[in-house]
Amino acid sequence: MGSLFSKSKKQSRVTEHDKAVLRLKQQRDKLKQYQKRIELQLEKDRELARKCLQTGRRDRAKLLLRKKKFQETQLSNADKQLENLEKMTADLEFAQVELQVIEGLKQGNVALKKVHDLMDINEIEKIMDETREGVEKQQEIDAILSGALSEEDEENVLAELDALAAEEATSSLPEVPAEDLPEPEANEMVEDATLTAEIDADAPKKKRKNLSEQDKKVLVEA
Amino acid sequence: MMTEFEWPWEYTFPPFFTLQPHEETRNQQIKVWSDLFLRYLKYLNKFQVNINENTFPLFNNDAIKRRLSPETITVILEQLQRTGHAAPLDKRRIEWQVYSYTLEEYANMVYDWIQQTGQLNTICTLYEIASGENSEGTEFHGVDEAVLLNAFRTLENKGKCEVVQLDDSFGIKFF
Structure with missing residues (x-):
């Protein structure tokens, strides 16, 4: 929108490029109009040929159909030309877009340079x-x-x-056990051990364990 | 589109064709006529009238043998001009341009369409806007090129487009 005010009003914003595109588009319009006309003509000729056939004028009908055929080829020619024109127009328009892209890049570059100039090492x-x-x-x-x-x-x-x-x-110290050591049990175990010594194979082990416990107790008491 | 045009009941009412002396009645009469003008011309896709066109069905109802006088037609057209729907084409005010949308409305319609179809900054021919395949289905398709051109002149004044003449036809570039 800024460009709207910065440019003087008298300066046309329609460039030579635009005019070239416009000229192509005008040609395209003319071809299209021509096609419309030919298509109408074709329809009319067909109708006319049919009428001629109905009234028995075979030669006239043939002539009309020949004309129709000729016009059909013209129509397809026009189509080809139209294609060319449209292609050309598209190319031109795309070239313009490319130009704008380059322009944009250029401006971006300039802006970047300006910023860099401001940033002294x-x-x-x-x-x-x-x-x-x-x-x-x-x-x-x-x-x-x-x-x-x-x-x-x-x-x-x-x-x-x-x-x-x-x-x-x-x-971080281990907790002191709260319950008393099972003293009576230890004594029982000793008695048991003597009783079952012969039968139980594990007895000597138990005995030893009990003994060691007893030793501990002695130590504690001491 | 090509269904029979529906005339309002007034069209078969003989006094309707003569300007009424009573002001309120006359105002009402002119209003109905203006609406009828726009509707009928839109139906025909016609944008230009000549006040001396005697046989034009709008001015002339053969069935009841009544006809609008050129003076009355002028009064109606002047009313349409006030609402922005008509403009005289010559100094003697005989040929008139009439349009169902105002020029401003047409201009906005086309401008919106151009924007939506990404055609800003691209030059277009007047023909492709008015009758091109791309504009088919829009309200302004088939509009008289002269009317569109006038509409674009209003846009041009706002700086939203520029009209160029090349050879015998026009191109418009929208911004």
Whole structure:
């Protein structure tokens, strides 16, 4: 829409190219009109030939049909020409589109170049340096600020950290068994073992186990 | 399309053919006539009338032997001109162009069609818009080229198209 105002009103927006296309299209229209006319004529001639046949004028009918045939060939010729014209028109129009595409690319290129000109490498480096400096400064400020805070808090923080660590350490120990060791059972087992020693093949094993338990108990008591 | 034209009952009412003296009645009469003009001309696909065309059925009902006088026809056409449906073609106001849509409406119809069919920035012949195969089925198909040309002049003033004359016919480029 911008082009509407930027261009002076008197300057025609119809280019020579358009005129060439227009001329082709006009030719096409003329051919089409010609075809319409011929088609009508053909229909009429056919009717006329039939009438002539009905009234017995064979020669006249033949003549008319011959004329019709001739016109039919003309019609197909016109069709071919029409095809040529349409092809030419399409080619021209497509060429125009291509031109516009190239123009568009060209303008895009120019715009890109302009942007690149604006972006000087040194300047960018400078900007990047400044940014880096800024970041560093920010970090410094952060350090100072957090340092100021930790003056009094640091101890608390450390204390809390220790408390947390201690908690962690206790919780990681295995749990102390809550129930008492089954002492009476152990004694029974000893008696049993002596009773069943001969019968049970596993007895010696059990016995040994019981013995070791007893040893443990002795140790604990000691 | 080629069904018989339906005349309104007024067409067989003799006083209808004479301008009525009473203002309100006359206004009503002119309104009915204007509608009838547009409807009948659209039916015939005719866009041009001559006020002296005596035998034209619109001006002349043989069955009741009544005829519109050229003066009355002029009054009706002037009313149509006021609503944008007619324009005189000569200084003596004898030949008139009449169209069922206003020029603006035609211009918009064609412009919409051009937009929808992707023909902006492409030059077209007047013939292909008015009678081409592509425009078949549109409201403006078959419209008198002179009428369309006038419609495009209004578009041209808005900068939406440009009309060029090449040899004996016209081309239009839409923007």
